[in-house]
Structures are given as structure tokens and as C-alpha cells.
Amino acid sequence: MNAPMSKTTQIDVYPKRPALDPRPLEKRVGLIILATDHTTEPDFHRMVASEQTGVYVARIPYANPTTPENLRRMQPSLTEGAALILPDEPLDAICYSCTSASVVIGDAEVEAAIHQAKPDVPVVTPPLAGVAGLRALGARHISVLTPYTVETSRPMAAYFSRHGFEVDRFTCLGFDDDREMARIAPQELVELAHEVTAKQSDALFVSCTALRTALVVVGIEARIGRPVVSSNQATAWQCLRLTGDDGARPEFGRLFTLPMSALWT
Known part of the structure; x- marks a missing residue:
């Protein structure tokens, strides 16, 4: 027996466009992490993310062992990683989450590589x-x-x-x-x-x-x-302060009780 032919459903376009918020979330923090990283993403979701602040993550290639040479090899990937985070949209801060690589590559060099994709965004490094x-x-x-x-x-x-x-x-x-x-x-x-x-x-x-x-x-x-x-505690603290979140959260240590002004002293 042949199945009955289905009736074509009429699809209507709603005549009025819904109002749009300026952003889905008020604040945006970008996070560049290693392909092998197990820790930074959950740490940032616990310490930084909220109903007001979104954390947006990109992973870049990395291969162990953790040596100065291997750490330095990540530098060319920083621009590409930053470009993958909300392309053409502004961020309040962006963090490259590797302490030893930031030391080996240099904070200024990390910032310059990220700024090629995200100009003028404050760059945070762990050291x-x-x-x-x-x-x-x-x-x-x-x-x-x-x-x-x-x-x-x-x-x-x-x-x-x-x-x-x-x-x-x-x-x-x-x-x-x-x-x-x-x-x-x-x-x-x-x-x-x-x-x-x-x-x-x-x-x-x-x-x-x-x-x-x-x-x-x-x-x-x-x-x-x-x-x-x-x-991760220090970068989370700095990223939050850069978004203007000055709230004290002692559950993350004494550092998280310090206000925005302390960042620049």
C-alpha cells in the first residue's frame, strides 16, 4: 500500500523583526589555550564566566615535551588562534594561557602576535x-x-x-x-x-x-x-578587572579581594 502523500506545511515569516540586545552577554573574555590543556577552560568557567561575562575559547597546536624550544614554536599560532575568537567582534580582554611560553616568547611578542588579529584588545599573560x-x-x-x-x-x-x-x-x-x-x-x-x-x-x-x-x-x-x-587565578583576576568587575570573591584567594585600582599599583 502506498503511503499517503504528506501535506506541505505552510511556513509564515513573522512580519516584525525582534529587538536585538547589543550583545548576547555584556562582557567578553577571549581565551587562547594549548591543544593539550585540561585545566584553564574549567578554571575560567568557574572564576570568570557568569550571566554577564562570556568566556570564548580557541585552542592552538602544541606538542610535548615542555621545553623552551617547543614552547617558542607556539608563537606563529597566536594570531590565528586570536582570529578564531568571535571574528570581527570586540573583546574586553584576551588571555594567552601558557605561563612558561609567555616567558620564553616574551609578553610584548605575545601581545604583538595577538594584536595582529585583535588590535587594541588588552592582552593578559600568566607571568x-x-x-x-x-x-x-x-x-x-x-x-x-x-x-x-x-x-x-x-x-x-x-x-x-x-x-x-x-x-x-x-x-x-x-x-x-x-x-x-x-x-x-x-x-x-x-x-x-x-x-x-x-x-x-x-x-x-x-x-x-x-x-x-x-x-x-x-x-x-x-x-x-x-x-x-x-x-590561572592571576589571569582570571586580571581579566575580570579589565571587564570592570571589581567584586571581591575571597573563595579564590586574597588576590580576588583586591579592587581594580590595585591592578595598576
């Missing part, structure tokens, strides 16, 4: 956000913990010294694969922080956007009795 956060907290003497090898850690030690900090103690864990760095248990980071923070340090900087440090910043601060700045 420079870390510097801003440490200065806002009034730290001069610091301890540093990284998951990297000595070879990859050495440029970072020089970076913080160059920015005027006295590095009391610098400890690395010897990892060369960022996927393994992301598997270090957050509670393990609390104990490591306690062991590696020098008594004379004003604050601890925990490097690497792969580490899940942002989950336990408050626990680390309670354990060592001093402020903590971590890569």
Missing part, C-alpha cells in the same frame, strides 16, 4: 598577571613553585628577578608533559606549597596553567599563612 597580582598584594620577597624541568624553570626565575622580586626559593618538580602536570592532585599542591615556601617570603607564586592550583588557593594560604598567586 605578567602574576607580577601584577604579587605587586597588588605588596609582595617583594617571593617563593616560586613550578612543575617544569630545571631547563624550563630557569627563564622564569630570571623573569621574576627582572621584574624586581627577590626570589628566596625556587622549586621545580621535573615534569615535561603538561597532561601529567594536570594530574597532580590539588591536595598534593597544598602540601608541596608548605614545603617549598621560604620563611622570609611575602608570598608564593605557583606557576603553570595546567596545575589545578586555583581549586586550593585558599587552602594553601591557610597552610602557609601568606598570600598565594597562581597562573
Whole structure:
């Protein structure tokens, strides 16, 4: 038996165009992350994203091991990655989420590469956000913990010294694969922080956007009795302040209690 022929449905075009909001979300933060990154995206969705602020992500090619040479190879991809985030639309801030690569490539070079695709957008890098956060907290003497090898850690030690900090103690864990760095248990980071923070340090900087440090910043601060700045925490804080969000969120550490004005001091 032949199936009955279906009746063609008439489709009407609504005669009035609905009103449009200026933007789907009021604020926009762009995020360029490594292809292998497990941590930054969930961190930013927890610390930055809201009903007012959207986080828009692009991933760029990266291959382990984490060496200065491999990190430097990402530089040509930064422009393309930035161009993929809301093409032809403005952003309030854009973050390149790799601490060690930003140190090796250079903050100014990272900014220049991103500005080829997104001119005039404030560019955030983890090491420079870390510097801003440490200065806002009034730290001069610091301890540093990284998951990297000595070879990859050495440029970072020089970076913080160059920015005027006295590095009391610098400890690395010897990892060369960022996927393994992301598997270090957050509670393990609390104990490591306690062991590696020098008594004379004003604050601890925990490097690497792969580490899940942002989950336990408050626990680390309670354990060592001093402020903590971590890569994803610092970039999230700076991105929020650049969007004009000045709200205090102590659940993400002392840094998140500091207002916009502190960013520039």
C-alpha cells in the first residue's frame, strides 16, 4: 500500500523583526589555550564566566615535551588562534594561557602576535598577571613553585628577578608533559606549597596553567599563612578587572579581594 502523500506545511515569516540586545552577554573574555590543556577552560568557567561575562575559547597546536624550544614554536599560532575568537567582534580582554611560553616568547611578542588579529584588545599573560597580582598584594620577597624541568624553570626565575622580586626559593618538580602536570592532585599542591615556601617570603607564586592550583588557593594560604598567586587565578583576576568587575570573591584567594585600582599599583 502506498503511503499517503504528506501535506506541505505552510511556513509564515513573522512580519516584525525582534529587538536585538547589543550583545548576547555584556562582557567578553577571549581565551587562547594549548591543544593539550585540561585545566584553564574549567578554571575560567568557574572564576570568570557568569550571566554577564562570556568566556570564548580557541585552542592552538602544541606538542610535548615542555621545553623552551617547543614552547617558542607556539608563537606563529597566536594570531590565528586570536582570529578564531568571535571574528570581527570586540573583546574586553584576551588571555594567552601558557605561563612558561609567555616567558620564553616574551609578553610584548605575545601581545604583538595577538594584536595582529585583535588590535587594541588588552592582552593578559600568566607571568605578567602574576607580577601584577604579587605587586597588588605588596609582595617583594617571593617563593616560586613550578612543575617544569630545571631547563624550563630557569627563564622564569630570571623573569621574576627582572621584574624586581627577590626570589628566596625556587622549586621545580621535573615534569615535561603538561597532561601529567594536570594530574597532580590539588591536595598534593597544598602540601608541596608548605614545603617549598621560604620563611622570609611575602608570598608564593605557583606557576603553570595546567596545575589545578586555583581549586586550593585558599587552602594553601591557610597552610602557609601568606598570600598565594597562581597562573590561572592571576589571569582570571586580571581579566575580570579589565571587564570592570571589581567584586571581591575571597573563595579564590586574597588576590580576588583586591579592587581594580590595585591592578595598576
